Amino acid sequence: MALYVQKFGGTSVGSVERIEAVAEKIKRFRDEGHDIVVAVSAMSGETNRLVALSQAISNQPSPRELDVLLATGEQVTIALLCMALQKLDCDAVSYTGTQVPILTDSAHTKARIQSIDTVKMRRDLDAGKVVVVAGFQGVDQFGSITTLGRGGSDTTGVALAAALKADECQIYTDVDGVYTTDPRVVKSARRLDRITFEEMLEMASQGSKVLQIRAVEFAGKYNVPLRVLSSFEDGPGTLISLEEEDIMEQPIISGIAFNRDEAKLTVLGVPDVPGVASRILGPISAANIEVDMIVQNVAEDRTTDFTFTVHRNDYDKVMKVIEQVADDLGAVEVKGDNTICKVSIVGVGMRSHAGVASKMFDALASESINIQMISTSEIKIAVVIAEKYLELAVRTLHAAFGLSDESLV
Numbered sequence: 001m002a003l004y005v006q007k008f009g010g011t012s013v014g015s016v017e018r019i020e021a022v023a024e025k026i027k028r029f030r031d032e033g034h035d036i037v038v039a040v041s042a043m044s045g046e047t048n049r050l051v052a053l054s055q056a057i058s059n060q061p062s063p064r065e066l067d068v069l070l071a072t073g074e075q076v077t078i079a080l081l082c083m084a085l086q087k088l089d090c091d092a093v094s095y096t097g098t099q100v101p102i103l104t105d106s107a108h109t110k111a112r113i114q115s116i117d118t119v120k121m122r123r124d125l126d127a128g129k130v131v132v133v134a135g136f137q138g139v140d141q142f143g144s145i146t147t148l149g150r151g152g153s154d155t156t157g158v159a160l161a162a163a164l165k166a167d168e169c170q171i172y173t174d175v176d177g178v179y180t181t182d183p184r185v186v187k188s189a190r191r192l193d194r195i196t197f198e199e200m201l202e203m204a205s206q207g208s209k210v211l212q213i214r215a216v217e218f219a220g221k222y223n224v225p226l227r228v229l230s231s232f233e234d235g236p237g238t239l240i241s242l243e244e245e246d247i248m249e250q251p252i253i254s255g256i257a258f259n260r261d262e263a264k265l266t267v268l269g270v271p272d273v274p275g276v277a278s279r280i281l282g283p284i285s286a287a288n289i290e291v292d293m294i295v296q297n298v299a300e301d302r303t304t305d306f307t308f309t310v311h312r313n314d315y316d317k318v319m320k321v322i323e324q325v326a327d328d329l330g331a332v333e334v335k336g337d338n339t340i341c342k343v344s345i346v347g348v349g350m351r352s353h354a355g356v357a358s359k360m361f362d363a364l365a366s367e368s369i370n371i372q373m374i375s376t377s378e379i380k381i382a383v384v385i386a387e388k389y390l391e392l393a394v395r396t397l398h399a400a401f402g403l404s405d406e407s408l409v
C-alpha cells in the first residue's frame with residue numbers, strides 16, 4: 001500500500017458539490033488501502049476576492065496582515081473537505097499551516113518553506129485518518145502566518161510529499177495533465193505522458209501556470225515523484241520524470257510557454273563605460289523588483305542602448321526609477337512598452353538538434369510577427385513580441401514544431 005499526497009486546486013474544490021466529489025475520490029483511494037495526505041487550495045475565486053477586499057482599503061496593505069487575510073481561503077476548504085469525508089464515513093482531520101506546523105521564513109506573501117513537522121500527520125495516518133492540510137500557508141519563527149505566493153498550494157503538496165517521503169505527489173487540477181501548451185489557447189494541444197523536471201521547470205518559469213515554479217524546484221531537489229492529473233475524470237495524467245532517457249523518442253520541442261505579464265524598458269544613448277549596467281539595474285534590485293531579460297547593444301558612437309523586461313505590475317514603479325537613473329547617467333531617452341509578451345519554446349531535444357532557433361524565427365516571420373528581444377538557454381528559446389500576436393505566435397509555433405494532436409486540428 002502506498003502513501004500519496006494529493007493536492008486539489010481551486011476549481012477542483014470550487015463548490016460544495018466539487019468538494020463532495022473530491023471527498024469521494026479520496027475515499028476510493030482509502031478503500032484501496034492507501035494512506036492519503038491532502039493539500040487544498042481556496043475555493044476558486046476566493047483568493048482574488050480577498051485580495052480585492054484588501055485593495056479596497058489600501059493599495060499597499062501590510063504584507064503580514066495580507067497573509068492573515070489570504071490564509072483564510074484555504075482554512076474554509078480544509079474544514080469543508082473533512083466534513084464531506086466524514087459524511088462518507090471516512091475519518092479525516094484538518095490542519096492549518098500553523099497547526100502542522102509548516103515552518104517558513106518571514107518573507108510575507110512569498111515565504112519559503114524551511115521545515116515540516118510530520119509527527120501529528122504520522123500519528124493520524126497510523127490511526128487510519130485522512131490528513132487534510134491547508135495549502136499555500138505556513139508559519140514563521142515568530143508565530144506569524146505566512147503565504148507562499150500565488151499558486152503556492154502546489155508547493156505545499158510537494159513539500160508535504162518530500163517531508164513524508166510519499167510514494168507520489170498527485171496534483172489534481174482542471175486539465176488532465178501537462179499539455180504541449182495551454183489547451184485554453186491551442187485547442188489541438190496534446191497531453192504529454194511524461195515531461196522531464198528540467199523542461200517542466202523551464203515551462204513553469206516561462207509562464208505555464210499549470211504548476212507553481214517552486215513546486216517543480218522542490219520536487220526536483222527532493223526527488224519527489226510528481227504527477228499532474230484531472231480531478232474531474234480518471235486518467236494517467238502527466239508524470240514529471242527525473243530521467244531524460246525515460247522518455248522515448250524525445251521530440252525536439254516538448255512544449256510552448258507564454259507570459260502576458262511582461263513590460264519592456266529601454267534606456268537609449270547610455271554612455272558606453274564600465275559600471276553602467278550595474279547603475280541601471282542596481283536601484284531596481286534595491287527596490288526588490290525582478291528583472292527578466294536583459295539586452296545591451298554593441299556601442300557604435302560611444303553610447304549604447306540598454307533594454308530589459310520586468311513584470312507588468314512593476315512597470316510604473318520601474319519607469320520612475322529608471323527616468324531618474326537615465327538623468328544621472330546622461331542618457332538620451334527612456335522608452336517603455338507594457339503591451340508586450342514572451343513566448344518560449346522548451347525541449348531537452350534542442351541540445352542535440354541544430355536549426356531550432358531559425359525554424360522558430362522563420363515560423364514567426366511567416367506570420368509577419370516582429371521579434372523584439374531574444375534570449376536562450378540550453379533547452380529554451382524565448383522571444384518578446386507584441387502582446388496582440390500572442391495567440392497567433394503560440395498557434396503558429398505549435399504547428400511548426402508538429403506538436404498538435406492531428407485529430408483535433
Ligand code: ADP
Nearest residue numbers: 009010011173174178179181182184208209210
Ligand atoms: P489549480 O487551480 O488546480 O491550481 P491552475 O489554474 O493553477 O489550476 O492551473 C491549471 C491551468 O493551467 C489549466 O486550466 C490551463 O489553462 C493552464 N495551463 C497553462 N499551461 C498549461 C500546460 N502546458 N498544460 C496544461 N495546462 C496549462
Ligand code: ASP
Nearest residue numbers: 041047136150151152153
Ligand atoms: N489560493 C492560492 C491562490 O489562488 C494558492 C493556490 O491556489 O495554489 O493563489
Ligand code: MG
Nearest residue numbers: 009151209210
Ligand atoms: Mg495552480
